[in-house]
Amino acid sequence: MSEMWINMGPQHPMTHGLWNLRVKVDGELVIDAVPEMGYLHRGIEKICEYRQYNEVVTLMDRCCYVAGLAWEQLYLMASEQALGVEVPERAEYIRVTCQELQRLASHLMWFAAFVMDIGLMAPFGYGMRDRDVILDLFQSFTGARMTYEYMRVGGVRNDFPVGFTDRARGVMDWLEHRVDDYEDLCDRSDIFLKRCVDVGVLKAKDCIRTGITGPMLRAAGVPRDLRRDRPYSVYPELDFQVAVHDAADVYGRYRVRMEEMRQSIRIVRQCLDHLDKRPGRVMAEKVPRFVGTPSPPPGSESYIVRRGYPKGVGLSAMEEPHGEAMAYVVNEGGEQPYRVKFRSPVMVNISAAREYLVGYRVSDIPAIMGSVDICVGESDR
Amino acid sequence: MSEGGGAKATGEAKPVGPRAPAASSGASPAAVPARSDKARTVVIARASPEVRERATQEMMTRLKERFLGENLEITSRPGVLARVRFPSTAVLPICTWLRDEGTFGHCAMVAGIDWRETREVLYHLWSDHFSAYIELTTRVPSSDPHLESVSSVWFGANWHEREVWEMLGIRFDHHPDLRHLLLMEGYKFNPLLKTFELHEPEELEVKARLGR
Numbered sequence: 093m094s095e096m097w098i099n100m101g102p103q104h105p106m107t108h109g110l111w112n113l114r115v116k117v118d119g120e121l122v123i124d125a126v127p128e129m130g131y132l133h134r135g136i137e138k139i140c141e142y143r144q145y146n147e148v149v150t151l152m153d154r155c156c157y158v159a160g161l162a163w164e165q166l167y168l169m170a171s172e173q174a175l176g177v178e179v180p181e182r183a184e185y186i187r188v189t190c191q192e193l194q195r196l197a198s199h200l201m202w203f204a205a206f207v208m209d210i211g212l213m214a215p216f217g218y219g220m221r222d223r224d225v226i227l228d229l230f231q232s233f234t235g236a237r238m239t240y241e242y243m244r245v246g247g248v249r250n251d252f253p254v255g256f257t258d259r260a261r262g263v264m265d266w267l268e269h270r271v272d273d274y275e276d277l278c279d280r281s282d283i284f285l286k287r288c289v290d291v292g293v294l295k296a297k298d299c300i301r302t303g304i305t306g307p308m309l310r311a312a313g314v315p316r317d318l319r320r321d322r323p324y325s326v327y328p329e330l331d332f333q334v335a336v337h338d339a340a341d342v343y344g345r346y347r348v349r350m351e352e353m354r355q356s357i358r359i360v361r362q363c364l365d366h367l368d369k370r371p372g373r374v375m376a377e378k379v380p381r382f383v384g385t386p387s388p389p390p391g392s393e394s395y396i397v398r399r400g401y402p403k404g405v406g407l408s409a410m411e412e413p414h415g416e417a418m419a420y421v422v423n424e425g426g427e428q429p430y431r432v433k434f435r436s437p438v439m440v441n442i443s444a445a446r447e448y449l450v451g452y453r454v455s456d457i458p459a460i461m462g463s464v465d466i467c468v469g470e471s472d473r
Numbered sequence: 474m475s476e477g478g479g480a481k482a483t484g485e486a487k488p489v490g491p492r493a494p495a496a497s498s499g500a501s502p503a504a505v506p507a508r509s510d511k512a513r514t515v516v517i518a519r520a521s522p523e524v525r526e527r528a529t530q531e532m533m534t535r536l537k538e539r540f541l542g543e544n545l546e547i548t549s550r551p552g553v554l555a556r557v558r559f560p561s562t563a564v565l566p567i568c569t570w571l572r573d574e575g576t577f578g579h580c581a582m583v584a585g586i587d588w589r590e591t592r593e594v595l596y597h598l599w600s601d602h603f604s605a606y607i608e609l610t611t612r613v614p615s616s617d618p619h620l621e622s623v624s625s626v627w628f629g630a631n632w633h634e635r636e637v638w639e640m641l642g643i644r645f646d647h648h649p650d651l652r653h654l655l656l657m658e659g660y661k662f663n664p665l666l667k668t669f670e671l672h673e674p675e676e677l678e679v680k681a682r683l684g685r
Contacts, residue, residue, distance in 0.1 A: 301578075301628050
C-alpha cells in the first residue's frame with residue numbers, strides 16, 4: 093500500500109480550533125503524525141510586557157476562551173507573589189468557586205464537542221445547554237459569559253450578588269443528576285464504547301516522559317493533581333478526591349473528566365457554605381497604586397517608568413481543566429511586568445501526538461484528539 | 474496564599490470504574506470489555522515539613538558533591554524546592570542526573586528571559602517524590618547564545634525549546650527538530666528580545682498623523 097501525507101486542518105471538524113495535524117497514512121493506518129501550531133499566535137507574552145499588571149487580566153481571558161477565569165487566577169497568583177500582595181480569605185474562596193465552576197463549564201464544553209466527534213448527537217445538545225446554565229451564573233456576577241475580566245491584583249472586582257449562593261447551590265444539585273445522565277447516555281451506547289475503549293492508549297511511563305498532564309495523565313493511573321500535590325489558594329481547606337483510571341485510553345479520559353465534574357460540584361458546595369458564613373473584604377487593603385491606574389499614552393516619556401518598587405519573581409502552578417498550567421512573572425520594579433511566561437498544558441499534550449496516534453486508524457483520530465481536550469487559544473497564546 | 478507549603482492530606486485518590494455494567498438491550502455483549510476496578514495505593518510525599526526538608530537537603534548535598542567542579546549556586550526561593558544556578562556547559566549531565574537520581578521525571582517548563590547582555594534559560598522540573606518543583610537556571614551570553622538541548626532527557630522539553638529558540642534566539646544544540654513553532658517559517662526576528670519594540674496602534678496612528 094502506498095503511503096501519503098494528509099493535512100487534517102487548519103480547517104477541519106476534528107481540530108476544534110486553528111491548528112494543523114499532518115498525518116502519514118498507509119491505507120487506513122496512521123504511521124506518523126506531525127502537529128503544526130501557531131495559527132492563533134497573538135504574542136500575548138510580548139503584549140504583557142507593555143501592560144500594567146491589572147491590564148494583563150484582559151488578555152488572560154483570551155488565552156483560554158473556555159476557561160478564562162482559570163487563567164486569570166493563574167496569572168494573578170504569580171504576579172501577586174512577584175508584587176508581594178496578600179489576598180483576603182473571602183476573595184480566595186470566591187476565586188476557587190470560579191475555578192471549579194470554570195472546570196465544570198470547560199468539561200461540559202469538552203463533553204459536547206467530544207461526543208459529537210464520535211457521532212452521538214443527543215449528548216451534544218445536553219452538554220452545550222448545561223454549560224449555558226453555568227455561564228448564566230458567571231454572567232450574574234461578572235457581567236460576561238466568556239471574557240470575564242473579573243479578578244484583580246489583590247482580590248476580585250466585586251463580591252457575589254445577594255442570593256447568588258442559593259442559586260448556585262440549586263444549579264449544583266441539578267447538575268449532579270445531569271452528570272449521571274451523561275454517563276447513562278454514553279455507557280449504554282455501543283457506538284461510543286466501540287470507538288473509545290482501547291483506542292489512543294498511552295501508558296503512564298510514556299505520559300510522564302512526554303510531559304503530558306491533566307486528565308490524560310490521571311487516566312493512565314498517575315494520581316497527580318496540583319490542587320492536592322502542590323496546594324495553592326484555599327485548596328488545603330477543602331475536601332475532595334482525585335479521579336484516576338487505569339485504562340489509559342480514550343474511555344479512561346472520559347471517565348476521569350466525568351468524575352472530576354462530580355468532585356468540582358463537591359468543592360463548589362463547600363466554598364458556597366463558607367462564603368455564606370464568613371463575610372469580609374474581597375480586595376486586599378494594600379495594593380501598589382500603579383497596578384490599577386491606566387497606562388500613560390504609549391510612546392510618551394513616562395511610558396515605562398522605573399520608580400524603584402520592590403523587585404520580585406512569582407511562580408504559580410495550577411491544575412487547570414486541561415492540565416498543569418504555570419505562570420512565571422518577573423517584576424523588575426517597573427509598572428509593567430518585565431517578563432511573563434506561561435506554560436500551556438495543551439501545547440505539551442499536543443506535542444506528543446505521534447505517541448498516541450501511531451498504530452491507530454484514521455477514523456480513530458477524531459476520538460483520540462477529542463479526548464485530549466484542545467484549546468488552541470492557550471497553546472498558541 | 475499558601476503556595477506550595479501545606480502538606481495536609483485533603484483527599485485520597487479515588488479509582489473510577491465504569492458504573493453499572495452496561496445493560497445494552499440486545500446488542501452484542503462483546504462491546505463492553507471487563508475493566509480493572511481495583512484501588513491502588515498512592516505514593517506521594519505526605520511527610521512532615523521536617524522530613525521533607527531533610528530529604529531535600531540530602532538530595533542537594535548529593536547534587537553538590539556530584540558536580541563539585543561546576544560551582545553550583547543553590548539558593549532557596551518560595552514556591553520551589555530550590556533554585557540551582559549552573560554554568561550552561563553542564564546542562565546535560567545535571568539534567569540527566571536530576572532525572573535519574575533526583576526523581577525529577579517531568580520537565581514542566583523551559584523559559585527564556587532576555588537580560589540584554591545575557592539571556593537566561595530557566596527549567597522547572599517536577600518530582601512526584603518530593604511533590605514539588607525545582608528551578609534550574611543558567612545564563613548564556615547574548616553575543617553567542619547557545620546551549621545543549623535537553624530534549625533527549627525529557628521528550629516534553631522539545632516544544633518548549635523550539636519556542637525559546639524562536640522567541641529569544643537561543644540555539645539548542647543537538648535538538649532533533651529545531652523549527653519555528655508559533656511564528657511563521659522564515660521569520661527573522663526574535664519577538665521576546667527587549668530590542669524588539671512593540672508598536673501600539675495609537676502610537677502608529679499618531680506617527681502617521683505627524684508624518685513621521
